[in-house]
Every structure is written in structure tokens, then in C-alpha cells.
Amino acid sequence: MLTEIRDTKLHVDERGAADAPPLLFVHGGPGAGSYDFMAFQGDRLAERFRVIGVDQRGVQQSAPLTGPVSEQDLIADYEALREHLGIEQWAILGHSYGGRIALRYATTHPAAISKAVFENPAWDMVLATDTLVGAALPLLPGVELPPHTGPMTKQLWDARVAVVGQLGERRMEIYLGPDNRDLQLPGDTEIAAEYHGRSGQFADQITQSASFAEPVLQYLAELAMPALLIKGEYDPVTSAEEIELFRSDVPDGTYYYAAGVGHFMHAEQADLFTRLVSDFLS
Template sequence: MPTFRAPDGTELAYHLRGTGEPLICLPGGPMAASAYLGDLGGLSAHRQLVLLDPRGTGDSAVPDDPSTYRCDRQTDDVEALRAHLGLERIDLLGHSAGGSLALLYAAAHPERLRSLVLLTPGLRAVGIRPDEEEWERTVGLFADEPWYAETRAAIAEFGPGTPLEKILQVVAPLSYSRWDAAARAHNDATTRNWEAAGGYYAGELPDPAAVRAALATLAAPVLVVAGDHDSGVTPGSAAALAELFPRAELAVQAGAAHHPWLDDPGAFTRTIAAFLAPDVDTVTVDGTRLAYRTWGEPDAPPVVLLHGRCGSSLDWAELAPELAETRRVYAVDLAGHGLSDWHPHNAHNLHDPHNEPSAPGRYSLAGYRDQLAGFLRALGLEGATVIGHSMGGAAAWLLAGQEPDLIGRLVLEEAPPLFPLDPPRPPAERTDEELDFDWPVIDGINADLNAPDPGWHALLPQIAAPTLLVGGGPGGPFDQDQIAWMATRIPNARLATIEAGHLVHQSRPVEFLAAVEEFGL
């Protein structure tokens, strides 16, 4: 267990989880030991988590001066940890009351921040209070729970003298999306120093107006994460916090309360990992957060790359730098893939006593078509060249036929011609392995391949963009004669066959790139 000395001589401990670039994590509580953060839902697979035990908690020593428990005094501890780790700038995450400390550190040491994640953060440092109506609506989401009436009655009895320990005990069920055995065990295992907790916000704290003024000039990017079931930091309060920063984005996790990494670890991890990854940007299209990677000069002609089913933007990692020599390349993770949002079909119905998964919205080719349109418009890429593989190619040609002006040039690599499959594909059997795509993508797209919209083929003659169709020969899953037929239906199309099977750009990247360059890219 590594330790370091705070400026006042107090020995402070921290714990390391995972490998990679360090992410300093400040626990909430207030004044809880960091153990309750665990591996933050698997975030340790993407970053090395540096979990600080605040002074007087966990494995850190009790300070000689109890007044140093106050949150603004602890900014010196965070700065000492940064120096101890030998980091010029840090990525910093603060949860709950630890978010207040993170905010105060950002205000005091803005030059030391590379990025800031505020996870259902305490807002006292900036003087934001939840709207009472929104608080009532959020708490009311739990109205059918058996503990709800007793909890509301106990909250109504709170007064200025109610001990903090009593308050947190009463509101604990509201801190979790499901107050089940796992949530109770997590709550019971969260250890706090109650004396320190009482001093965390004690005395004269920095003026919130001054803190807000300092944050208004923060250069580092900020991610504010809220849960739509969190009454402690409501989505509206989180949005008000995000508005204080010049470079902030807000992510509201569906079905999550005050501990989002417990409610849906995958959704939580994808959101944080995408924000922290230096080569990943995000854009929200119709409420869905899409992650994408870029290569090349920003003012170069744009090319958008779309992966196939069960793939991601990383499928283009070998080809994209080649294209980026003369183009600005955008490779997107479509919904249900990579670091983009997945449909919350795994989110549990809070009012279902059996905790059965909620019904999903189906993944579909039409949905991906609309995502592509929204992506192009959101980033001002109307008229871009689009290269789509397999499922991504189908979404691209459906869009090119529906909105011909959105796509300038079109490359369709092993794109399904969308004749009904005979025999149809049966329902897929879920494997036990960990996946980087959402399993319902398979059956959702199979449904479109088995019984495609009969009107889709009428879109082919409407495609105005010069189009290159690339077939992989007889080793692929789609009838090559049908792909050749598509080339006869698109007015300005040509066909190239590269004997590579379905994964042409990955199996034969040199030949694929040559065909694309001959096409005019």
C-alpha cells in the first residue's frame, strides 16, 4: 500500500487498481474510505485508478488538527498526491462529496488539471441546490417501493440538529436504483469517519461565487455524470453545474442513482472511458452518445468510416492513417458498439419485484441510417465521402437513397443487398464471453436481413453520389451476383471484386486502399 506525506505531515494512503494512465479518484461519503469505489464498474480496465483514502479514513492517518478535515483544506492533499506521483497534470475524478473537493481543487489549481470527471458530485462548493419540484419527481420514481413511505416520513422529520449519520442511514435506499441485497451490502461496507464527516463542510468555506468565477475560466475538459434516479444530485442540478464550465459535457445515465457504476457498469465505463481517451471524441445524436475517432488535418476533405455489425471504429485502425494523408477521417462507433451508448435493455425495471430487464428498442438498419444522418449534420459533414462495411454499408446506402445530398461519394464494402435471406437466420444464442458490442444487435439486424423493407430497393436509383461497390468474392456471406445487381441499379456506380471474403479492408488492406484511391479518394 503506497503512502505519501501531506504538507502538514499527515501520512496519507492510496490504492492502485488496473494499469495505464493514472486517474486520481476522490471518494465521497463525506469522508468515506475509498474501498467502496471498487474498480468503478470495470473502469480499471481502461485506466489505472489511484484511489485516495482521505485523511482519517481507510489506511490514511488521523491528522493532528481536526480542522484539516474541511474540504477546502484537503485540496493541499490532492496537490501533494499529484506531486508525489510526479505528474505535471492530472486526470481527476470526484464522486459525491469528493466532487466538492474536486471542484475546489480545480478552482485552486486549474493549471494542474488535464481533465475532470464529476460523478454525481456534491454541489455545495458552487452553491447549487436541487429544484424542489425536480427533487420530488425524482424521489417519486421510487414511490412503489415497500420502503418508500417509511423513508419519506423519516425525511420529513429531519431538522437542523439531525445527525449526519442518521440522515445518510435514512436516505440510503434512494442512493441505489435497486435497494436489494447487493445495494445493502455495498452500503454497509462503506466506512466513514463520522467525526471527519462532520467537519467536511464546517466553518467558513470559500465563497461559492468566487469558486464559480474560477471554474468559468477552466481550460480542462469536464464531464459531469448524473443518474436519472438520483435525488441527491438531480439531472437538472448536474446540468446547472455543467453550464459553469467553458468545456463541459453532461451525461445522464438511464436507470442510475447515486452510484452509477453499480447500476449499469458497462454504460458507466463506456461513458468515462470515451471521455478520458485522448483519441476519442463524442457527439450526441437524438439522445444517443456516439463515440468516434479522427485522423488527419481538420480542414482536409472529410471521410466517414462505418464498421460492420459487432465491430467498432477500431476496425479501421490500419486503414485510417493511410486515408488521413489526404483526408480528415472520422470513424464512428455506432450505437451498441465500442464506446458509444448501448440501448438500456439491461436496465432493470425499478418497480418489477422480479427485477426483469426492461424491453429494449430494437437495433435496426433504419436506426443506423438515421444515426449516420444525425452524425453528419451534427459535425457539419454534409457532402462527405462515406465508406461503409457490411451493416454500416447498408445504413450508408439507405441514407444516400433517402437523402441524396448528404453524401458526396460512397464506398460500399460487402454491403448487404437486402434481399430476404433464404433460409432466414435463426435467433442467435448468447455466448458467455465478455463482448464489446450489445448482444441484441445480432438479432435486431438479422430481423432486417431476414425480412427487409420491400421499399428499400427503390432507393438505389435515387443515389446521386458516385458509388464504388466492393465485393469480397464467394467467401463472403452475401450473394455476389446480388451485389453486382446493386451496381446496375445505382446510376453512377462501379463494382470491384477483391477475393478476400467479408472482411476486405482488414484482410486485404493494400488492395482495398488501391481500389478506393482509383475510385478517386
């Protein structure tokens, strides 16, 4: 349903008992929306938790953007939603680019977060896209990764997304484990073209914002709550450098290596993912 939050309307998919421990899902993309995660995990996790999937402002089933957007806006939206729902503290689960937002949220408002789960996060956008393009290049003979120094820029983001876009229909080969290549993400076909257009507008705006280039890896050492990092064996996003920093810097961190899966463990091994997250949060 659409919920008025701050100066917009957010699509909020809430499942599970009202008095169950609350869990916020923070989607990636940028602009991916919560539809796919909730399709695979919403009802499963709702057996033990009050699961709250939110389309970020301007994304998919939320109201379209009417101006610029920053990562700070997304965090402020989540905080306003938490207060609106009367939740004192919730756990968060950030997937892909959502892991970056979840990390910023958890260290900006630590009293609001009980535990944090990161599934194949893209914390540092330069490192994450290094890894992503590196996974694509073996399928693109003759294409190279241009050298880059400095922070992420919109131009660099667009250039690297364009490289991955050259894979065309083969794009999902780098995101899924070899035994899961026939997996279909329902949002690709079940979400209206209008909503996909909104997601594209969001991605264009957020990658232009100064917040998109800001470093966040220093926040790992500031995580004040138990944290779980899930890394798929074939995931093309989370870099080795980010994993090492998590394992060395997070005060109360748990690392889980998910054999056989790629970027979408929550869909590729849905039941195992549910058990893993449920056990950690409990």
C-alpha cells in the first residue's frame, strides 16, 4: 500500500504478525525495488518476523520522483517510516546497493537498529563495479576495464553499467550460480513498464547526487550491533577488499560464504536463506 512519508508516498509491503520482531528490507539497484525479494522471502520470513519491504522514494510502486534524491533522503524516509509504524527498533537486511544504504542507516541511527544483515552488498561503488565488470569481461572478448582513480562519478557508473549492458540476454549469467541460470525474477515481467521507468529515473538521479560518491567503508568499524555478511560464491558485486574489511573491522560480525549461489541467494536458495537469516536474527 502507499504510505505518506515526509514529502512523498512510499509503497510498503508488510507481512507477518504485528507483534513479531520487525525486519526492514532495503533493496538495491539502484532502483531495483522490493518486489522480487518479497516474492521469494516475504511469506517465508513472515512466519517469524514482521517483514517490511519498501520501494524507495520514486522507485517502482512508490510515487514518482519530483526532484533530486540523495542517500540521506532514503535514510530519513526509513526513519520516518519506523516512527510512523510505531516501531522502536528493527533489524535491517540490505541487498546489493541496499547494503550500502543499510550500512549508512545503521551507523547514522544505531539506536534504531537491532541487527544488520548484508546480502552481497555494494558498499564501495568503485570496488563493487570493478568486481562486476571483471565478471562480465570474460564474456566480452576485446572489451577492457578502463583504469580509474578517485571516487565514483556518474560518468564512471554509466560507463560500467554500459559494459555490463553489452551482455544483453546473457547478463544474468554473471549474477546467478551455474545451477540457477533458469531462475526467473518475477519483477522483470510482473511489474508494469511504468514502474520500471520510475526506477530508471531514480537511478539517474541518485547516481548524480554527491552522496553516491561518498566513501562508506569506514563505517564498518562503527557498526554497534551484530552484523551478518552473506557472500555468494558466484556473486559479481561484493569485492574481496570489502569482505576483508568486514572480517577485520566489524566488532560483532559474522561472515557466511554461500556455496553454489550468485547475487540472489534469497531466490537461488530461498529456504536456506530464510533459515540462515532467521537463526541469526533470533
